[in-house]
Amino acid sequence: MINITLPDGSKKEFEKGITAMDVALSISEGLARNVLSAKVNGEVWDSNRPITTDSEVQLLTWKDTDGKSTFWHSSAHLMAEALEELYPGVKFWVGPPVENGFYYDVDTGEHTISSNDFKKIEDKMLELARQKNEFIRKPMAKSEAIEYFKEKNDEYKLDLLEGLEDGSITFYTQGNFTDLCRGPHIPNTGFIKAAKITNVAGAFFKGDQSKKQLTRIYGITFPKQGELKEYLTMVEEAKQRDHRKLGQELDIFTFSDKVGKGLPLWLPKGAMLRERLENFLKRAQLKAGYLPVVTPHIGSKKLYETSGHWEKYGQDSFQPIRTPEEGEEFMLKPMNCPHHCEIFKARPRSYKELPLRLAEFGTVYRYEQSGELHGLTRVRGFTQDDAHIFCANNQVEEEFKKVIDLVLYVFKSLGFDDFSAQISLRSKEDRSKYIGNDADWDKAEEAIQNAASEKNLDTVIEYGEAAFYGPKLDFMVKDALGRKWQLGTIQVDYQLPNRFELEYVGADNQKHRPVMIHRAPFGSMERFIAILIENTAGNFPLWLSPDQIAILPISEKYEDYANEVYLELQDQDIRGYVDHRDEKIGRKIRDAEVNKVPLMIILGEKEQADRKVSVRKKGEGDIGQFSIEEFGEFAHKEINKNIPKFGG
RNA sequence: GGCUCUAUAGCUUAGUGGCAAAGCGCCUGCCUUGUAAGCAGGAGAUCUCGGGUUCGAUCCCCGAUGGAGCCUCCA
Secondary structure, three states: OEEEEOOOOOEEEEOOOEOHHHHHHHHOHHHHHHOOEEEEOOEEEOOOOOEOOOEEEEEEOOOOHHHHHHHHHHHHHHHHHHHHHHOOOOEEOOOOEEOOEEEEEEEOOOOOOOHHHHHHHHHHHHHHHHOOOEOEEEEOOHHHHHHHHHHHOOHHHHHHHHOOOOOOOEEEEEOOEEEEOOOOOOOEHHHOOEEEEEEEEEEEHHHOOOOOEEEEEEEEEEOOHHHHHHHHHHHHHHHHOOHHHHHHHOOOEEOOOOOOOOOOEEOHHHHHHHHHHHHHHHHHHHHOOOEEOOOOOEEEHHHHHHHOHHHHHHHHOOOOEEOOOOOOEEEEOOOOHHHHHHHHOOOOOEHHHOOEEEEEEEEEEOOOOHHHOEOOOEOOEEEEEEEEEEEOHHHHHHHHHHHHHHHHHHHHHOOOOOEEEEEEEOOOOOOOOOOOOHHHHHHHHHHHHHHHHHOOOOEEEEEOOOEOOEOEEEEEEEOOOOOEEEEEEEEEEOHHHHHOOOOEEOOOOOEEOOEEEEEEOOOOHHHHHHHHHHHHOOOOOOOOOOOOEEEEEOOHHHHHHHHHHHHHHHHOOOOEEEOOOOOOHHHHHHHHHHOOOOEEEEEOHHHHHHOEEEEEEOOOEEEEEEEHHHHHHHHHHHHHHOOOOOOO
16 A cells, blocks of 8 residues: 555555546546646656555646646647648657647648648547547657657657667557657547647757758647637737737837838837836936946947957848948947947046946847847847946945846836846856856856845746856846747846956056946837837826827817816826817717827816816726816826835 | 748728729818717729739739748847
8 A cells, every 4th residue: 555645735545556547536536537647746647657656646637737738748749640640751859838838840741831731730639639549658668769760760759769768768659649758648638629720830950040940830729618719819819919019009119111120110109108218217327326328329340349249249240331441340339338338448447436337228239130020029229228337346246236126116117017037147058159257257147146136036047048248137028928028137247348458446556357237127118118018008107108188178169278278287297189170079088098098188168167177087987077286186196106216 | 041921092901813892090071069989072002022824913823022920049
């Protein structure tokens, strides 16, 4: 007999060799019907795998992330089976579960899979699912496994086998499909009741651009039909928040083929929104001791040879601009830091000036690959809310923490509660893409981790994500479709001070080298505003809203009064417009609602007579009559509601 | 940059191997208005561009360009 401990702490005795499914059955049949897999001593297992020792067992269902993963991984196998039946000869690489569903990388040979094939694949999957084929696990000797795939002429699985140890290899079979797989899987294909192929994409074998491109087929499946419908509705709603759609509808930005791809044009409403955000940050930065600087959009190629940018990125960036004189070359600036280094160098610096914090909303240009451009989140010309802090070695951590405070202040003010902090370090394997010596890197990586932990940030560490000159602390936020984007970033840098030979005179009258901290709380205005649009679905907080009020006269008889109210409120720095159109009030309200104007003022006979305004809140409706003064106070209270003060 | 998909009026979309449609928006007129769409009329498109097939191409084929998704990349 063995002891099984359940998550609630209860213990039960079972016969040796029982399965998680048996455990489930001992609790209730209903539960057993929903068990997808089980966590046995921390490892996810098939629910029908025999348990032979005392174990902790957690039954996993659709509600558990690991249960979902099992479900989707099995669905990938089901899709593979369908593909093999429909397109004999296809070869498979890997088919993991992902956040929303699963994919399988396949080599389809001559046949190309397109969206026209989706229906066929889905139908075949469901047909196979209805057969309720069990997933059968079979341990396999490596030599045997190699033999099997040699026979199938499957170079991908053979490649995969190379990295696996003999003794740890298992095969899974369901119906007529057998795959090399470590599992686990759901009991049988019958659990899968709804299937949707979502898209196809090219994916390089092993992510290597020089290798063959496979077809990555994405899909999602559910244990109930209804859940698929719900999921599709959710995706549709997310699309409504897409900043590319809302940006156009709300007149925030546009693109033009003639101007060039990845080069956004900011429309008046968007430009004013940007300005407000800039002013908001400028105010906080002034308090935090930043000094503004301004530098040009281009810089001599020599500047970037010194900084290392030319060597690292020159080939892939916008090519140098040539002057009429021979031999003069300038680059569109890809970063502001080299310019700021030269400002530091403009005269001898004393330790008394440190930390020197130079800030600039600097527009930079980077030649991003065309396939990578995406609305405002990935563009070729963008403005960073950049600053560089030049400080002494012993000031790094303190300064770093102050920057974390500033970033958190910005995020909080704008309602970005759902972010993750990512520490980006060097790749462990490939160090060729970084400049500088190991000792400095270690120091910088340590400083970041210390600062982050002291600020109690919940961080994840990503190797290989560092900038070429130093490690970073990135603040990541998801867009409407669940994609992660880096917004705020803080980077410690020992390299550029070396390259630019930056120096300051210390208290000891000796020369010392400063350390640089690069930082941008927004990241870039473009990306930040894109995410802001998606987070708020275009319903900006009142202080940012392009139009705060819409003044809607009932008829043209009240035009004069409307204009009077408008001017009065404009005097009080409340922005908006009067809807002068010859339309019914219902229409004017509807248009203001659609344009997401937060406050509406309705003026007619009664209001004019009493010198009052009727106020309506977007999405809420009529909130009553105010005098003009009362409304001004009310509006200002609403405006200031969401902006906390920085630094107390 | 690669793979797959895609391109019709300012916007959203319909459509056909033989005069190109609708809704919204815009303009004009009528109506004179009370908390989410008043009525009528009108202007607006070499159907993204360049080739090819065809008697004839917006439609079929090839290429370019823009857009979408993903992969790679990302200072």
